[in-house]
Amino acid sequence: MAQKKELLYEGKAKRVYLTSEEDKLIQEFKDAATAFDGAKKGSISKKGEINNTISAFLFEYLENYHIPTHYFETISANEMLIRKLDIIPIEVVLRNVAAGSLCARYQITEGTVMEYPILEYYLKNDELHDPMINEYHAYAFGFATPDETRAINRIASKINAILKSFFDRRNLVLVDFKLEFGKRGTEIFLADEISPDTCRIWDKKTHKKLDKDRFRHDMGGVDKAYLELRDRIVNA
Numbered sequence: 001m002a003q004k005k006e007l008l009y010e011g012k013a014k015r016v017y018l019t020s021e022e023d024k025l026i027q028e029f030k031d032a033a034t035a036f037d038g039a040k041k042g043s044i045s046k047k048g049e050i051n052n053t054i055s056a057f058l059f060e061y062l063e064n065y066h067i068p069t070h071y072f073e074t075i076s077a078n079e080m081l082i083r084k085l086d087i088i089p090i091e092v093v094l095r096n097v098a099a100g101s102l103c104a105r106y107q108i109t110e111g112t113v114m115e116y117p118i119l120e121y122y123l124k125n126d127e128l129h130d131p132m133i134n135e136y137h138a139y140a141f142g143f144a145t146p147d148e149t150r151a152i153n154r155i156a157s158k159i160n161a162i163l164k165s166f167f168d169r170r171n172l173v174l175v176d177f178k179l180e181f182g183k184r185g186t187e188i189f190l191a192d193e194i195s196p197d198t199c200r201i202w203d204k205k206t207h208k209k210l211d212k213d214r215f216r217h218d219m220g221g222v223d224k225a226y227l228e229l230r231d232r233i234v235n236a
């Protein structure tokens with residue numbers, strides 16, 4: 001087993017540690033919560049454990065569909081062993097239903113169902129507030145080649161199809177979500193996390209929000225919503 005070594009990086013929601021094995025890292029999920037590029041700070045009870053559990057479950061689920069992920073194994077309630085990657089500094093966002101920044105940018109009513117999923121790229125840069133970019137920025141800035149963006153788009157669309165139906169079977173709507181990808185040699189892997197911090201997920205019937213929007217907009221019941229979502233994903 002890879003032994004935990006020094007802290008490599010501390011972000012807003014996770015800590016990443018080096019290990020005794022060069023190609024492996026430990027990703028530790030924190031209860032700390034932020035929104036609006038870190039301007040709003042707080043914490044959500046048991047979030048670290050819940051996001052670790054949900055991410056591990058969904059990475060394993062996606063591996064069954066031949067999606068390459070950075071996930072190796074869960075090593076504690078809030079830590080997972082992952083493959084060390086060179087992260088591509090792009091946030092890939094998939095949208096099935098209008099919410100969040102899409103509604104503001106294009107004046108679309110929240111809850112409008114898209115006729116076709118939307119795939120967007122944002123530059124991963126908090127200081128610049130994650131500006132929207134496209135494939136040409138990715139080529140020009142040296143983040144990814146045309147072949148790599150093609151692979152990323154294909155994998156992201158496949159993940160959306162898989163997860164949409166996964167959540168639908170649990171009477172949940174996958175509204176939108178954010179993915180990060182990383183490279184190891186010529187291979188591309190899904191990285192980071194898939195959790196209620198990085199997805200919008202609603203109850204199918206009531207449209208009750210079961211994600212970080214409850215924290216973003218002070219809707220109350222945040223801790224309970226995270227627990228409910230974990231149980232509806234894992235115990236189905």
Ligand code: ADP
Pocket residue numbers: 009010011012013014015016025070082083084085086087180182191192193
């Ligand atoms: P942020 O940097 O946005 O505050 P986090 O708190 O989630 O984000 O920190 C986790 C960091 O680890 C992110 O910068 C993410 O890109 C990075 N990361 C995720 N998976 C991997 C991986 N497999 N290899 C290297 N870095 C990773």
Ligand code: UDP
Pocket residue numbers: 091093099100101102130176177178197198199200212
């Ligand atoms: N998202 C994320 N990290 C970010 C920005 C967005 O995980 O830095 C997720 C967010 O939780 C939502 C989706 O990506 O599920 C689309 O977010 P949107 O563009 O609507 O931005 P926001 O409303 O968060 O500003």
